[in-house]
Amino acid sequence: MTSLEVPERIKSGHSPKALELKSASKTAYKPAHQTATRRLRKSYTIRLWAVRHARFLEWFYGRFANIFLLLHPLWNAVGYQRAEAPVKFVEKQVKGVLFDCRMCGQCVLSSTGMSCPMNCPKQLRNGPCGGVRANGNCEVEPDMPCVWVQAWNGSQNMRNHDAILKVQRPVDNSLRETSSWLRVTAETAVERESAGEAK
Numbered sequence: 001m002t003s004l005e006v007p008e009r010i011k012s013g014h015s016p017k018a019l020e021l022k023s024a025s026k027t028a029y030k031p032a033h034q035t036a037t038r039r040l041r042k043s044y045t046i047r048l049w050a051v052r053h054a055r056f057l058e059w060f061y062g063r064f065a066n067i068f069l070l071l072h073p074l075w076n077a078v079g080y081q082r083a084e085a086p087v088k089f090v091e092k093q094v095k096g097v098l099f100d101c102r103m104c105g106q107c108v109l110s111s112t113g114m115s116c117p118m119n120c121p122k123q124l125r126n127g128p129c130g131g132v133r134a135n136g137n138c139e140v141e142p143d144m145p146c147v148w149v150q151a152w153n154g155s156q157n158m159r160n161h162d163a164i165l166k167v168q169r170p171v172d173n174s175l176r177e178t179s180s181w182l183r184v185t186a187e188t189a190v191e192r193e194s195a196g197e198a199k
């Protein structure tokens, strides 16, 4: 665009939303004024269930992670890289249903009250933006409960409720679509082995 060209929305004086609706009306398909998030409300129901049961899920994940760690010799024998595809498939299905997981590969659910921060439209990893609505919903997706309000609620139910105060590193996009379960297992195994060697 040259400096003399003026964007269509400024020329017309319409907001981006109004322009979107205007162009949508030119097609045969009309989505009944539903936002994408309203169509996905079913997944909010499960997400909110996960937050309400954060303490149980924290306990369950602790047991599950221990079993995964016990299987470290097996993962080593098979090869972590070869195990990745089937484990990732299961992880994606299970966490997709429960948390609407986006497979960022660096899971922080244990620190965020079982509310996945990757569902925040701004993908904030360290708390909410300044736009949370008075009803606790998101400013970008008005139908969606703010994932960080939910994260705080869920974390207060958890045994390790201070974990939410830990500052998270920015998302490493090179880890997308990889298995957090295997990565955490491999890292914990290395930590254990080096702690054993140090004694």
Ligand code: SF4
Residues within 6 Å of the ligand: 095, 099, 100, 101, 102, 103, 104, 105, 106, 107, 108, 109, 116, 117, 118, 180
């Ligand atoms: S933090 Fe990442 S791995 Fe964990 S549920 Fe969210 S997208 Fe999935």
